Amino acid sequence: MQGPELQRPAAAHPAQWVLVAPEAATDPPKTPDSEPMFTRLRSPSTGEATLYLFNSGAQQLFEVKAFHEEYHSWFIGETVQQDGRLLFVTPMDPLFLILYYLIKADKEQQGKFQPLDQVVLDSEYPYCPLLLKCADVKQSIHHVTEEKEIGSQKFHKYSQEKTLKWLKKKVNQTVKALKSNNISVGERVQAPTFISGKQITDAEEDYVRYAHGLISEYIPEDLSKELSKYLGLPELTGPSPEPPLKMPAQRHPKKK
Known part of the structure; x- marks a missing residue:
């Protein structure tokens, strides 16, 4: 699916990107000044540009x-787009x-009540x-x-x-979605604490822990x-270290 071009410096060569997106993301604008727009905002987990x-x-x-593979290009019309990235666009709360x-x-103003338009500001x-x-x-605020x-x-x-x-x-909704789509999470969750010989199962705690990990990608x-x-x-605690292998007892030469 071909989407709108990302903003590039005026001196840069025109380019296109290939993206997979729901129709709602690229609906035609109702007014000339309300077109879909790519922009960088702070990541809610790290504060870095995303x-x-x-x-x-x-x-x-x-x-x-963006998913990128080395030595990958796209054929768009009669041109070759050297930037082989594939952009996936998904709804975000x-x-x-x-x-x-x-x-x-809250940290800077010590719990002071403020209008939202004075809070959501960033130079x-x-x-x-x-x-x-x-x-x-x-x-929903x-x-x-x-x-x-x-x-x-x-x-x-x-x-x-x-x-x-x-x-x-949000975690409970994610758990429900994981189960309804038959996604197994036990092996992924228990891998850091895997003990040889223990059977991997999808316990309720595993689903909650996995969902917590997914949600944590969007919070500090x-x-x-x-x-x-x-x-x-x-x-979570790591597995107990395996006991060291017993070394065979050294035989001392018999005294003659």
Whole structure:
């Protein structure tokens, strides 16, 4: 599937990328200034630049993953595109990215209530306020914040308690999806603590731990640890080292 071109410097040669995306990601714009747009935003887990896609009118956010194989090109029409990357575009809950700014503001402002448009601001990523335009954000923001309304204006501050409840629901939804798609997780989860001779099975804890790992890719490390405790997951410990092989007793020469 051929998608819109990524933004490139004016001096660069025109190029195209091949992407796989749902129709909602590339719907035609309703107005000339609301075309789908690739942009870099902060990763909600690390804070580093990550590529995302806003669909027409910035109503929905999509994560962009690039898969690259060496010595791979695409034939597009009658041209050869040397950049052989394949871009996968999948829906992304913007609340994860907003959560990054809520946690940051909570630390800097010591739990002060603020309007969301004063929280989701970033001089390095000027398009981050578009996150607030995504559909259902205003209706779902209460899952991760305490709210206070003064007059006609709403103020918010980060709530770890509500966030953990929301994340637990995400974990449960992920577990349900894994089971319904018959995805086995026992071997992947137990591999770090695998003990020879122990049969690998898909226990409920394995599903929860695996789902926790998937969700943790979209939240800061500290919050991931708190979520693990909230889910009641015991800490993983490495396998006990195998006892050293017994060396055969050395035979001392008999004294004559």
